[in-house]
Amino acid sequence: MDFKTLLQKEFIILDGAMGTMLQKKGMPLGAVPETMCLEHPEWLLDIHKQYITASSDIIYTNTFGANSYKTKNCGYTVEQLISAAVGLAKQAVTELGTDTLVGLDVGPIGQLLEPTGTLSFEDAYELFAQQVRAGVAAGADLVAIETMTDLYEMKAALLAVKENCTLPVVCTMTFEQTGRTFTGCAVSAMALTLEGLGADAIGINCSLGPKELAPLIEELRQWTTLPIIAKPNAGLPDPNSDSYDITPAEFANNMAQLAKLGVKILGGCCGTNPNYITELKQGLQGYTYNKPNVQIPAAVCSASKVVPINRVRIIGERINPTGKKLFKEALKNQDLDYILTQGLEQCQAGADILDVNVGLPEIDEQKMMVKVLKALQGVTDTPLQIDSSSPAVLTAALKVYNGKPIVNSVNGDDEVLDTVLPVVKKYGAAVVGLTLDKRGILKTAQERFEIAKKIVDRAISYGIRKEDVYIDCLTLTASAEQQAVMETLKAVRMVKENLGVKIVLGVSNISFGLPARELINQTFLTLAMGAGLDLPIINPNVTSMVAAIRAYSLLSCTDKNATEFVSLYGGIASPTPKTDPTQNQMEL
Amino acid sequence: MDFKTLLQKEFIILDGAMGTMLQKKGMPLGAVPETMCLEHPEWLLDIHKQYITASSDIIYTNTFGANSYKTKNCGYTVEQLISAAVGLAKQAVTELGTDTLVGLDVGPIGQLLEPTGTLSFEDAYELFAQQVRAGVAAGADLVAIETMTDLYEMKAALLAVKENCTLPVVCTMTFEQTGRTFTGCAVSAMALTLEGLGADAIGINCSLGPKELAPLIEELRQWTTLPIIAKPNAGLPDPNSDSYDITPAEFANNMAQLAKLGVKILGGCCGTNPNYITELKQGLQGYTYNKPNVQIPAAVCSASKVVPINRVRIIGERINPTGKKLFKEALKNQDLDYILTQGLEQCQAGADILDVNVGLPEIDEQKMMVKVLKALQGVTDTPLQIDSSSPAVLTAALKVYNGKPIVNSVNGDDEVLDTVLPVVKKYGAAVVGLTLDKRGILKTAQERFEIAKKIVDRAISYGIRKEDVYIDCLTLTASAEQQAVMETLKAVRMVKENLGVKIVLGVSNISFGLPARELINQTFLTLAMGAGLDLPIINPNVTSMVAAIRAYSLLSCTDKNATEFVSLYGGIASPTPKTDPTQNQMEL
Ligand SMILES: [Zn+2]
Ligand SMILES: [Zn+2]
Ligand SMILES: [Zn+2]
Structure with missing residues (x-):
């Protein structure tokens, strides 16, 4: 039996609590629970056998805190603890002659990650990798990461699994009744991020009872196509007895x-x-698995904020040194404050996503990108777009990004596609495809459409969802290539209508070298939205640009009843709107 | 032989000068030439016979000035003069036994029309009608209106022919080397107007020699599908001898x-x-008629200005009392100055066409419309759009309009179509078709498209060119019918792509009842242009609207090399007014 085969069963039953079982066995107060594997192996054998007998398809090893931080003073190495724990679980299975799977239990490190705490993402990753390698060596059938409240820590653990073994991995996080984890992670953000990173099943454990989990599960099923896990507590703790409040039935x-x-x-x-x-097993008799039939929408996220691309979303363009003297200086001087300010100003002005480009010949782009991304996600929950032409920079950036970012960009060149798309897939990002290739920028909309199609097809062949491919039909400057303007808009319409993908477009370039740039940009932006643009890359601090987007949202009915527009622009709706379109006069 | 049959000949030969021939015969200085028909009928017989013998297919009667103004003191009535003149021409034909046609020659009245002169359009019409009726009674085969310099006078004459007989009518005007007539009429405006009014052939006579006519003929052939007439002088007059400078050869x-x-x-x-x-006849041996193969573009005009609808053209909306207290007052007080100012301000702000709506229950709309049209065309050369739902008002307006106007509007209702379209055809106007009918405004783009198709088909069945039908897909207010906004834009695109007609749309209505109306209007306007709008009906005094159109012209490559844009905005930092009244909310 393996996990994949197990998934063919109607339902998969996990085990129950470990800690409370050990306490009942007599585990001394203050003991490191994982040491029980070496000091009271018979306890573990018995507990595992009870769960196997109770019909668990998967049992979790007694390794929840078996990381070198939590166990550093317990007298055993992580390898010793994990080897013993996995061995006992397997022994229990063997002795009972079942095909129960053994899941290497991985819990939080017990130390907050940067920026809240001091543990770096890289160090967290190493702690988890050590556990994973030990678990694999000991013969675990899968890895079960659980009780995480920090999506970033979860990512470190999940990456450590994916990069250090080929075992299946199931991931659950712990949510409060607010629908958020302790660190603010949203159910949707967890789902987008973990499915993107290649988890085999995701869900929720601990903290709440099954009843309280229902609304969270309902949200989760909107955001994942993976099998969903629910491993709740036995209700909420009774405030008097400190025992849980619901019976097995x-x-x-x-x-x-x-x-x-x-x-x-x-x-x-x-x-x-x-x-x-x-009781759980018996209670499921007669039920069949209600496989969620869901189309996950195009969306990106940070740990705490999902931005669905279901209306025009602003990508802020200002974190980019191109043509900006001060920004270049800041990069050279490693002046992160300057860069963060550029980011925060854009967020306050209405950016839904921030493009992050730190490419400059004089600096180490990769180090700077990692630094800037970590700093930015420490100060804003706005999802980020990683903007670099270097696969190495993109890979390093994707590794440390906390959420589901956008990669900007690939193009129609085979070498680029076959280098970058696997990385995009591995890290579960969305990706911008530029409609150009080795030949350069092509004149006609048809030619650009064909490159777009190639990019989308190639991405799908790498397992990337079509919803995660955004096409950029390329804005040329109207002053240099006036004929190309309408061709770009035509390409936008063709790609949108025929490929059904989201459209991204840098806007400001259109007016280079002309007077009244704001007017040209605003007009081009509006035309592009009308043609199907979803993700304008603009300077959101230019109010006329954001204003055009707000007006478009109203006109395109994504701002229902103009609620947002009216709240922004402060008017009072007229009690009796004129509805005679044959009269086109503005009231005076 | 009739004119239609004559047109099957390769070329049609007219006659030559009459006046100089009469002078040679001995006509006294200061005599009224038309009286020679009664006093020296043998002269006329001889002259006509000479031209018939010289191979003229059509000879013109000696009635160039035979109107009751010019001949009032000559001792003969118009009827006597015309009866004699036509009789002599016909006698010459009979005596020579040819099938030469007799054209009733009609020249200018000899008095300037309003507003330059004092003769009213209606009085001019009556003078011409008298001549026409006399010519018909005397048996003329066709009417030849010639040597006109005022398109308005030409229209009076042509209408008098069309409404008082069924004879063919050929029209020629007299141009200067500038390409304009003495009163400023353009070749293109003449062509659009006279072909629209049903002339059977149009062209140029007098003033210049055949060589100087060439560029004018080249222009004319771009603007008419009618047979073209050239009846030039024998070159330019020699300044010394006062004789003409070219030989017959x-x-x-x-x-x-x-x-x-x-x-x-x-x-x-x-x-x-x-x-x-x-010599002319002989010189044409070996030549074949080079029938111009031309598609006349969609265009409207005043006498001196043609506005082709080959890019976005602004229709100014402000001459309209709807919702405007001051305008209503002006109408009630017959305060033409106020109305003219509304018109002139819009022209200065960039209006290409002015909508004229003077409907108000308290006033005589028909009288006011005629008054306002006459006054407006006295102060501006901007073409006008006649805006009324009353067929009587439309008819009266079309009669006095000098040029090719737009009729606003018909709709899909059969009764409206069958009442108004014949009038539109008769007066050669363009027409706006609203995509609504007795059922009211229909929700879907498809339904509105079907009405548009019905209107276009019906117009074509009445002989109106498709290029002269402009479709209005109707702007509903976003506050009342938000879903309808995109449906309108969809309808615009459908009609434009599938019917290939020009699109007109009132814009300002979109934002009724909402705050930041300018922003919404500008955004909707831009989206509509992107969808195919040609003729936005707007308030051109709102600079952001005109600015969006200028920017669109640049982006859509109708403003080639941004020449116009740069000349307008070069050196201006930001021509767009602040469209965001809540800018403070976005400040940091
Ligand atoms: Zn728990
Ligand atoms: Zn003559
Ligand atoms: Zn002449």
Whole structure:
């Protein structure tokens, strides 16, 4: 039996709590739970066997905190702890003669990551990688990352799994009733990010009971095509007895409701025991897996903010040294404050996404990109677009980005596509495809459309969803290539209508070398939105640009009932709007 | 033989000068030439016979000035003069036994029309109608209106012919080397107007020699599908001898060049005699009629200004009382100054065409419309759009309009179409078709498209060119019908792409009841231009609207090399007014 085969079952049953079981066995207060594997192996054997008997398809090893930070003073190495824990779980399975899978349990490190804490993303990654390598060596069947509240830490762990073994990996995070984790991660952001990074199943564990999980599961099923995991506590803790408030029967009943909402993989966390798992299994009799039939929308995110590309979204262009003396200076002087200010000003002015370009011949672009990305995601929840032509820079950036970013860009050149698209796929990013190739920029809309089609097809062949490919039909300057302006708009329309992908376009370039640039930019932006532009790359601090987008949102009915527009522009709607279109007069 | 049959000949030969021939015969200085028909009928018989013998297919009667103004003191009535003149021409034909046609010659009245002179359009019409009726009674085969310099007078004459007989009518005006008539009429404006009014052939006579006519003929052939007439003088007058400067052979040679440019009907004016006609005829041996193969573009005009709808053209909306207290007051008080100012301000701000709506329940709309049109065309050469729902008002307005106007509007209702379209056809106007009918305004683009198609088809069935039908897809207010906004733009695109007609759209209505109306209007205007709008009806005094159109012209390459844009905005930092009243919210 392997995880993939197991997925063919109607439902997959996990085990229940480990910590409370160990306490009942007599684990001393203050002990490091993972040391029990070496000091009381019979306890672990018994607990695992109880869960196997209770019908768990997967049991988690007693390795939740088996990282070198939490266990540094316990007298055993991470390798010793994990080897013992995995060995006991496997022994239990062997002795009972079942095909239960052993999941290497990986919990939070117990230390906050930067920027809130001091642990770097890279160090977190190394701690997790050590656990993973040990688990693989000991023979775990899969990895189960759980109880995470920081998406960044989850990413470090998941990447450590993906880059250090080929085992399946299931990921669950812990949410509060607000629908956010302790660090503010949204269900949707978790889903977009973890599915993008290649998790095999995702879900929610601990903190809440099955009843409280229902709305979170409903949200989650809108944002993932993966099997969904629910591993809640036995209800909420009773404030008097400090024990959990629901019985195994109630738990089973509530879990069946979650199964109806689309959960495939079910188990218990704090307060549960083998009875809960037995009842859970029995409670699912007669239910069938309600596979969510969902089309995940085009969207990008930071850990706490998802930006669906379901209306015109502004990509701020200002973090870019091209033609900007002060910005170049800031890069050379490593003046992060200057760069962060450029970012924050754009966010306040209405940027939905920030483009980040730090390419300058004089500096180490890769180091600077990583530095700037980390700093930016420490001060803003606006999703970022990583803008570089260097695959090495893109890879380093994608590694440290916390969420689902955009890669800007690939083009129709085979070498570029076959170098960058696998990286985009690995890190679950969206990608901008420029409609040019080795031949340069092509004159006609038809030629650019053909490159767009090639890029989309190639991306799909690498397993990237079409929704994650954004096409840039290229803005040439009207002063140099006036005929090309309408050709670009034509290409936008062709690509949008025929390929059904999102459209990105740098706008400001259009007016280079002409007077009244704002007017030209605003007009071109509006025309491009009318042709299908979703993601204008603009300077959001130019109010006429943002104003045009607000007006377009109103006119295109994405700003329903003009609510946003009216709140921004402060008018009071006339009580009796004139509806006679044969009269076109403006009231005086 | 009739005129239609005559047109099957390769070329049609007219006669030459009459006045100089009569002088040679001995006509006393200061005599009214038309009286010679009664006092020296043998002179006329001889002159006509000479031209017939010289191979004229059509001879003109000696009635050039036979109107009751010019002949009031000559002792004969108009009817007597015309009866005699037509009789003599017909007698000459009969005696020679040819099938030469007799054209009733109609020249200018000899008095300037309003607003330059004092003669009203209506009085001019009556003078011409009298001549026409007399000519018909006397048996003329066709009417030849010639030597006109005022398009308005030409229109009065042509209308008098069309409304008082069924004879063919050929029209020629007299141009200076500038390409304009003495009153400023352009060749293109003459062509658009006279072809629209139903002339059977149009062209140029007198003032210049055949050589000087060539560029004018070249212009004319771009603007008419009618047979073209050239009846030039025998060259330019010699300043010393006061005689004309080219010989019959030179004349014939130059006329053959005009034939090559597409002239079908050829004759001579001042300074020519039967020798010139004989040589002309011989000179055309071996030539074939070079029928101009031309698609007349969509265009409207006043007498001196043609506005082709080959780029976005602004229709000024401000001459309209709807919702305007001051304008209503002006109408009630017959305050023409106020209305003219509204017109002139719009022209100065960039209006290409002015909409004229003077409908108000309290006033006589028809009288006011005629008054306002006459006054407006006295102060501006901007073409006008006649805006009324009353067929009577439209008819009266079309009658007095000097040029080719737009009728605003018809709709898909059969009764409206079958009432108004014949009037539009008769007066050679363009017409706006609203995509609504008795059912009201329909929700979907498809339904509006179907009405548009019905209107276009019906117009064509009435002989109106498709180029003269402009479709209005109707702007609803975004505040009341938000979903309808994109449906309107979709309809614009459908109609433009599938019917290939010009698109007109009132813009200002879109923002009724919302704040930041300028911003919404500008954005909607830009989107509509992108969808195919040719004729926005706007307030051109709102600079952001005109600015958007200028920018669109640049971006859509109609403003080649941005010449116009740079000349307008070069050196101006930002021509767009602040469209964002909440700029403070966006300040940092
Ligand atoms: Zn728990
Ligand atoms: Zn004459
Ligand atoms: Zn003449």
